[in-house]
Amino acid sequence: MGPWSTYRLDDFLLFSPRVYWRLFEAENAALWPLHLATTLAGLALVGLSLRRPGRAMVWTGLLLAPLWAFVAWSFLLQRYGGINWAMDYAAPAFFVQALLLLAAALMPGGPALGRLDAIGRAGLGLALAGLLLYPALALASGRPWAGAEVFGIAPDPTVLVTLGFLLMARGRWLVLLLPIPLLWCLFSGLTLLAMGEAQAWLLLASTGLAALLATLRLMRLGARAVRE
Amino acid sequence: MATAALGAAMLALPPGRALAQPAPLARAIPSSGERMPAVGLGSWITFNVGNDPALQAECTAVMAAFFAGGGRMIDSSPMYGSSQAVIGRGLAALGRPDALFAAEKVWTSSGANGPAQIDETRRLWGVERFDLLQVHNLLGWEAHLDSLFAMKAAGRLRYVGITTSEGRRHDLVEQIMARQPIDFVQLSYNPVDREAEQRLLPLAAERGIAVIVNRPFQQGALTRRLDRAPLPDWAGEIGATSWAQLILKFILAEPAVTVAIPATTRVDHVRENLAAASGPLPDRELRGRIAAHLGAL
Structure with a gap:
């Protein structure tokens, strides 16, 4: 290997965009109509989080x-x-x-939902975007609907929805639950950027926003712990 | 499958072209004198198509057209994802053409892991032995070269080489070329990436080391950029009908170059690339004009 400074982002791309997007077409063709079930389950969790937040994170963990x-x-x-x-x-x-999601859902002291503050509302928006907006990006980008990325089937929307729910929640478990989703979004965003795909910016912006809001959430948690 | 892929490749030819196409220019490998068609087939990105049957069939058709056009050298690496398996599947479908010159790489920082990786690569290709094994990007080069020289001495390998790309670590490449008895060096070279002309190409000629040129089109970025501009009339002086052919003719006109290995997913492009290695090549004055023209675009 040469010095890292001599490498461009696309030097790390091993495949063509055509091959990458065809993965989703093949996965969707193999799994349809499971997409309906995963999306409806995700929307049901959003509804549960808003109407009965008390046990919502348990069910969220058990689904995610x-x-x-x-x-x-x-x-x-x-x-x-x-x-x-x-x-x-x-x-x-x-x-x-x-x-980690399973443990957080089942163990005492796991993340809990409360009244949605500004960070929680941003998380709600992120979860809804992952459920409803992300699948439409295929059409918006000129790719076939058959290659749509759907929550519970494709990684990016699954991770975004997870980040959304985590931002809606509170608790020390967030320190353990946030790194892997954030790292995946960064990895996937950079991959899309190397492919020259505009939706890379959407994913990277979401990642940056989620990281910022998560940091704020954890700082508040830390400040509260100090006060107590 | 083999007949279908070969048939698909032949059907795309203009009438009468299959038999009329001249054999590509061949260059001698200095360490043996073996003649090698000057255009090979790379597999970086293009052959990494995973388990997609339609795309695997496209790769097989490209390989069929490559062999039908007189090509021999196919180059890959463990770093290239599924490319090795796709090549192996294509070779099996085509009945393992005798013309194949199998060029592979070892790519691991551990010298101890090299032999196992080579065995796995051989399994994926479905070949008994490789013609050429290269240390990929000089990763773990000292230990791997020892292993590869031992394989060559035992008759389990014909040629040993090293690779670099995009102008990286030329100082170390130069040291190895000067001190080690390697048969091949692989590097990037094209009309807008000419650093190799300074030391590596003259040293290769002096030491009798064959040169494989990778990324002749800068992974397609160069040809995509040039496609916006018209091909100059003077390209016709050497029979170049596309930017890709003009670039390949520029590269092959360098006497130290043995093989250029453009990668493609298209049958028409593989034929176009092979055709660049027939007919006249640019002289010194025209090479200068090509480099200046491409550099200005």
């Missing part, structure tokens, strides 16, 4: 954990891993995140 594991196995390992050896490392990280 298997979806993270499913996306890791079905998409990252079976599809994306075929063209990107980095998935050998990303997929285990997804499995770890699944375990």
Whole structure:
């Protein structure tokens, strides 16, 4: 290897955009109509979070954990891993995140929802964007609808929705639950940027916003702990 | 499958072209004298198509057209994702053409892991042995060169080489070329990336080291940029009908270059690339004009 400064972002891109987007077409064709179930389940969780926040994070964790594991196995390992050896490392990280989400949902003192503050409302917006807006990006980018990225099927919307729910929640578990989703968004955003895809900016902006809001949330948590 | 892919490649030819196409220019590998068609086939990005059957078939068609046009050298690396498996599948579909010159790389920082990686690569290609193994981007080069020289001495490998790209680590490449008995060096060279002309190409000629030129089109960025401009009339003086052919003719006119290995997913492009290695090549004056023209665009 040469000095890192001599490398451009696209030097790390191992595949063409055409091959990348066809992964989603193949995955969607294999799994349809599971997309309807994952999207409806995600919307149901949003509704539960707004109407009955008390137990919402338990159900959120119980839904998100298997979806993270499913996306890791079905998409990252079976599809994306075929063209990107980095998935050998990303997929285990997804499995770890699944375990963390499960543990946070089941163990006492896990993240909890309260009244939505400004950060929580931004998280709600992010979750809804991941559920409803992200699949439409395929059409907006001139790609076929058959290649839409859908929550619970494709990694990016699954991770964005997860980040949204985490921003809506409070609790020390966030320190453990946030790094993997944020790192994935950064990785995927840079990959899309190397491919010259405009939606890279949407993902990177969401990542930056989520990281900023999460930091604020954790700082408030820390300040409260000091006061107590 | 083999017949279908080969047939698809042949059907795309203009009538009468299949038999009329002249054999590409061949250059001698200095360490052996073996003649090698001067245009090979790279696989970086283009052959990394994963498990997509339609795209795998496209790659097989490209390989079929490559062999039908007189090509021999196919180059890949463990770094290239699924490319090695796609090449292996294509070779099996085409009946493992005798013409194949299999060029691969070892790409791991651990010298101890090199032999296992080479075995896995051989399994993916479905070949008994490689013609050429290169240390990819000089990663772990000292340990790997020892292993590769031992393989060559044992008759399990024909040629040993090293690679770099995009002008990286030329100082170390130069040291290795000067001190190690390598057969090949692979580097980036084209009309707008000419650093290799300063020391590496003259040293290769002096030391009798074959030169493989990678990224002749800067991974397509150069040809995409040039496609916006018309091909100059004087390109016709050497029979170049596209920017890609003009670039390849510029590269092949450098006497130290043995093979250029453009990568493509298209049958028409592989034929166009092979055709660049027939007919006249630019002289010194015209090479200067090509470099100046492309540099100004």
